[in-house]
Each structure stands twice: as C-alpha cells, then as structure tokens.
Amino acid sequence: MADNIIYEELLKKRDIRPTAMRILILKTMIDSPEMVSILDLENKLETAEKSTIFRTISLFMMHNLAHCIDDGSGSLKYAVCNSECSCSIKELHAHFYCEKCKKTYCMKSIPVPLIPLPDKFTLNNINYVLKGICDKCSK
Amino acid sequence: MADNIIYEELLKKRDIRPTAMRILILKTMIDSPEMVSILDLENKLETAEKSTIFRTISLFMMHNLAHCIDDGSGSLKYAVCNSECSCSIKELHAHFYCEKCKKTYCMKSIPVPLIPLPDKFTLNNINYVLKGICDKCSK
DNA sequence: TTAGGTTGTGCAACTTTGTTGCAAAGTGAT
DNA sequence: ATCACTTTGCAACAAAGTTGCACAACCTAA
Numbered sequence: 001m002a003d004n005i006i007y008e009e010l011l012k013k014r015d016i017r018p019t020a021m022r023i024l025i026l027k028t029m030i031d032s033p034e035m036v037s038i039l040d041l042e043n044k045l046e047t048a049e050k051s052t053i054f055r056t057i058s059l060f061m062m063h064n065l066a067h068c069i070d071d072g073s074g075s076l077k078y079a080v081c082n083s084e085c086s087c088s089i090k091e092l093h094a095h096f097y098c099e100k101c102k103k104t105y106c107m108k109s110i111p112v113p114l115i116p117l118p119d120k121f122t123l124n125n126i127n128y129v130l131k132g133i134c135d136k137c138s139k
Numbered sequence: 140m141a142d143n144i145i146y147e148e149l150l151k152k153r154d155i156r157p158t159a160m161r162i163l164i165l166k167t168m169i170d171s172p173e174m175v176s177i178l179d180l181e182n183k184l185e186t187a188e189k190s191t192i193f194r195t196i197s198l199f200m201m202h203n204l205a206h207c208i209d210d211g212s213g214s215l216k217y218a219v220c221n222s223e224c225s226c227s228i229k230e231l232h233a234h235f236y237c238e239k240c241k242k243t244y245c246m247k248s249i250p251v252p253l254i255p256l257p258d259k260f261t262l263n264n265i266n267y268v269l270k271g272i273c274d275k276c277s278k
Numbered sequence: 279t280t281a282g283g284t285t286g287t288g289c290a291a292c293t294t295t296g297t298t299g300c301a302a303a304g305t306g307a308t
Numbered sequence: 309a310t311c312a313c314t315t316t317g318c319a320a321c322a323a324a325g326t327t328g329c330a331c332a333a334c335c336t337a338a
Contacts, residue, residue, distance in 0.1 A: 019304085051297080099263060
C-alpha cells in the first residue's frame with residue numbers, strides 16, 4: 001500500500017486533501033482501462049456510497065484532475081486527466097463508445113477536431129464521441 | 140390548416156401513418172428554430188402526453204425522419220432531418236449548445252469532422268457537440 | 279355503414295441517474 | 309485530548325426516460 005503515496009501526490013498537486021476514500025477512488029479510476037460511471041465505481045468499491053463518489057468526482061473535476069463525457073449511454077463517464085491537464089479546449093481528446101460492450105474509452109492520442117464557428121459564437125467546450133464497435137468486440 | 144398536407148407528405152414519404160398527433164408534433168419540431176426536448180414539446184403542445192411524444196419521436200427516428208443528440212444538458216434534443224437524409228455518418232452535422240440560453244442548434248452546414256480510427260474499430264455514429272455562447276447571447 | 283382487428287394515445291406507475299440535507303464520523307491543528 | 313472544520317453515509321428527492329394497460333381512433337372488408 002506504500003505506493004498509495006503517488007495517488008496522494010496527485011491529489012495534493014491539485015490541491016485536494018488526500019483522504020482514504022479519495023485515494024481509493026482515484027486509484028480505481030486510474031486502474032480502469034475504460035471510463036467509469038458512478039455506478040461502475042459503486043460496484044468496484046463495495047465500501048463507497050454513490051453520493052460520496054459523486055461529490056468526490058465533482059471535486060476532482062473542479063480541480064481539473066478528472067474529466068467527464070456524455071457518451072449517450074444515459075450515464076456520464078469519468079476518467080482521470082493527464083498530469084498536466086488544465087482541461088482547455090486544445091487539450092481535449094476524442095472518446096469512443098462501444099455499442100456492444102458499452103464501454104467508453106479515452107482516445108488521448110486523438111485530439112478533438114476544431115472547426116471554425118460562425119461570427120459571435122464563443123467556444124468553451126467540445127463533446128466528441130465516436131460510436132461503434134471496439135477492437136475487442138469486432139472479432 | 141390546408142398546408143398540413145406538406146407534413147402529411149413528409150410522414151408518408153417515410154412510411155409513417157400521418158395521424159393528427161404526428162402532424163402536430165412534426166410541425167412543432169419544424170417550426171422551432173432550436174432543437175427540442177420532450178419536455179419542450181410537452182410545454183408547446185398542451186394536448187400531448189410525454190409518452191406519446193416519446194413514442195412518436197422514437198418512431199420518427201426509426202424512420203430517419205428525425206435525429207437526436209445528447210447535448211449534455213440532461214435531456215436529449217431532437218430535430219427533424221433534411222428531406223433526403225438517411226442518417227449516415229457522412230450526413231451528420233455539428234451541433235451547438237449555448238451554455239447561457241440552454242438552447243441547442245443544428246449547424247446543418249457544418250459536417251461532423253471524421254478522423255481515422257485505430258484498426259478493428261468500426262464507426263457507426265458520431266456525437267459532436269460544440270458548447271459555448273451563441274450569437275444572440277454574446278452581445 | 280358497420281363490424282372487427284389493428285394501431286395510436288393517455289394515464290399511471292416505475293427505473294435510472296444525478297443531486298441535496300442532515301447527522302455522524304473522520305481529520306488535523308493547537 | 310479537544311475543538312472546529314471537512315468528509316462521508318444514509319435517506320430522500322428530482323428529472324428524464326420507459327413501459328403496461330385500457331380506451332380511443334383508424335382502416336379495411338364485407
């Protein structure tokens with residue numbers, strides 16, 4: 001458990017007090033290859049309440065430690081940001097939602113395409129979700 | 140009311156039986172400059188139940204007469220497709236969600252950007268929502 | 279035109295997700 | 309160890325979507 005220190009550091013770097021619960025949630029999110037919903041976390045962590053998870057992730061997002069996307073599945077999906085992420089538009093990446101296994105993946109290597117907007121429109125955020133069948137499901 | 144015939148034709152062209160309710164919902168959707176949620180339609184049409192609206196729009200979507208996007212506001216937004224639309228990926232357009240007036244607009248002139256996916260991924264659909272402040276709200 | 283079956287609609291109930299209030303438990307500084 | 313402050317668990321609630329069922333509307337055939 002000594003390596004919990006790295007999670008503690010991640011939290012501190014973002015000015016979040018590292019409680020046991022927050023370390024656990026952060027660790028679980030980082031360990032998960034796909035994005036997680038609140039319900040996913042609730043299932044992976046028998047000890048955590050959804051309200052706690054909700055508030056914890058909200059806190060993470062306010063401090064740019066995590067981001068969320070709406071993949072159209074009905075529940076929001078969350079993932080931990082890169083260590084230097086400040087969640088600006090230029091840092092946004094694409095997401096892929098597999099319609100078969102219902103998992104959502106961060107495609108951190110694929111930046112969200114930017115398009116010119118008509119005059120007087122201000123751009124603050126972009127949700128770019130590709131939907132289809134993932135590699136594991138398309139055998 | 141004679142020009143309800145055009146809505147009737149739109150429905151028939153998509154193999155949807157043109158009932159009074161369906162014509163009304165279609166007309167209301169077409170008349171609206173922004174996308175509408177089920178609740179929006181419920182409010183605009185005092186006479187329609189949300190379950191009816193839900194089933195009607197679901198039917199429209201199955202017949203490619205309408206499309207829906209998830210703008211992250213918590214409720215899905217719907218709009219009527221172009222007359223020849225078959226809802227293929229190449230026909231998808233961008234959507235803009237104004238964080239101030241909470242309205243979502245179809246940007247039919249802006250096609251959704253396509254990016255190459257890794258091997259073995261199949262693409263079926265794309266949700267591309269730009270969020271910010273619209274022209275009317277940014278005065 | 280009417281009878282009969284099919285389709286559509288309204289009502290109510292329910293599911294799921296997200297959200298909040300409040301009290302108890304935990305935390306950290308003195 | 310105590311105290312003030314923060315975090316967590318529980319419960320209740322809100323909003324959107326979804327479904328079952330009964331009645332109404334509709335369509336066709338005789």
